[in-house]
Amino acid sequence: MKKLYVGLLALPALALCLTAFLPFVNKATLWLGLPSVMTWSIIWVVLITVFLALLEWGTHHPEDDGEISA
């Protein structure tokens, strides 16, 4: 499961790096009232939080064992 969650993180990295090169994103059009480049970027940045949260709460972290809790 951990490998799946880690793999998911590659998606927003790739999507954000390709923003300016994807013709359906980098065009003069509005998505939800905002420039498509802006909407695309916002969605993928939010998904970084979602995927990191899945990794944090969906897997065990041995490094926390014995450490002081946050």
Next chain:
Amino acid sequence: MNTTMVVTVIGLIVIAVLGFLGRRTPTNSMDEWTVGGRGFGAVTMWFLQAGEIYTTFTFLGMAGLAYEGGVGALYALPYVPLAFIGLYFLGPIVWRRARDRGQLTMSDFLTDFYNSRWIGLVAAICGVVFLLPYLQLQITGLGLAVELATGSKSSSNFSMVVAFVLTVAFVLWAGIKGVATTSYFKDALMLVVLIVLVVAIPAHFHGGIGPTFTQVLHQHPDMLTVHSGTYDRGWFLSSMLASTLGVLFLTLPHTWPPLLSAKSPRAVRRNYIFLPVYSVGLVLPMIIGFVGIMSLKPGSNDNAALLTLAGQTFPDWFVGVVVVATAATAMVPAAGLIIGMASLISRNIIPTRSPRAQFGLNQGAVVVVTLLALVLAISRPDLLANLLLLTYSGLDQLIPAIGLALFVKRFVGVWPVLAGLVVGEAVVIWLTFGDVGFIGHINVGILALIPNLVVVAIGGLIERAVKGGVVTEAEPA
């Protein structure tokens, strides 16, 4: 003194009082002053690290960049979140090693891993030299905000002096705990102000955010795409990557104290989870920049876009509140920069004989670096402008040194890493100030990393050939 200035001065004093409240009694411990005794939980760390996302560059620069380059400004949205993906994994590694070895700065980390004071010294000098213009930028950003809001250059100079005398005072007293308490106020105020601005300004000029972008679509459709020109696709991607790598490898020295102040790896990880969504707020000033495209005269000062539009929309007292928010985004990150720079000077540049002497030197360095940046901001504001061009590109050349130091084993010794760093910096200076046309708009820091890495690799191979292929465990310095 007009209403705007009165509100501004009151706001500066409030920020400073909050800074003093960070600590009830003074400390003479570098550990306490720099990283708060490594006792901060996730919430406090959040505000410390969020403070690095929202600076005067955010408030003034993002609106200005969108006004000037349209959606090209959006390169600045993903780079910190992308770096946080990597830091989710790397941050706890750095934190644990720093805690176990008593490290407080980036240079401590490098000195310890490479078992060489030279790399720590060179990295510290790079850190201080390249951060000085960044500190000056915060000061001039605050001054610009006051000047635009009040129309008075003398008010601008007065507010810069007052703001940074207060900042030095609370930094000396409370260190990073002062930065933490001011961060709570700064982020809350900044978000409230940005939300008010992004609702009111588009509504005032064009009937709302949607109608604003509809008008941009019809009248300036090129501003909705990343297209050829200064902010082309090469610039967009290379700027994003250069900034991502710089943040990911912790090349900015002032980002180390907030990380090292955590009390557990869980606190470190949890911050990196939620800070990306917090970064989305960067689009708020960008939206205001788009209003400027439609409402400001062509060729207007791009850094003035947000404040000019605010001045045309709100009464004087609220413009004062906007200036206070801008000041907070200057003072709080500046405090973090000062801590980062002073600790490098006292721990890694100038040797001292005792912890007490080191702390005394540290406090002196706080005053000196701030005074230097303030004097230059007022008397020679353009002097450091060129050096600012080198800040990110120059610090990116530390990536190989820090990246290799994240491993347990030392694959390359200190001399190839130092050689790569020197070559990288030389290439950055050449590409930045030389009349080099072939690079187009590709980020200079990324380009200079290539020869940097080549030199490190070749040096590492030569080293192995000479020493017989030895890969060593990193030994304590």
